[in-house]
Amino acid sequence: MRAFWIFLIIFWTIIIYFPEIIAYLLWWLLVFIGFNLLWFSIFTKKKNWDDNYVKFWNYKIFR
Numbered sequence: 001m002r003a004f005w006i007f008l009i010i011f012w013t014i015i016i017y018f019p020e021i022i023a024y025l026l027w028w029l030l031v032f033i034g035f036n037l038l039w040f041s042i043f044t045k046k047k048n049w050d051d052n053y054v055k056f057w058n059y060k061i062f063r
Contacts (some may be wrong), residue, residue: 015021053060 055061055063
C-alpha cells in the first residue's frame, strides 16, 4: 500500500510540472475507446442485432 501512495505522489508531481502529459493520456484513452468500438462492431455476431436484448457474457440487457 505504501508503494501505491509513493506512485501517486510521483505521478501527480510529474503532472503538475508537465501538464501537457494530460493531453497525451486523454488522446490514448480516446484511441483505446475507438479501437474497442471498432473491434466490437467488426467481431460481434450479426444475429443478435435483431433481438430485443444485448448479451454480455451470461447476462442479457433488455431494451
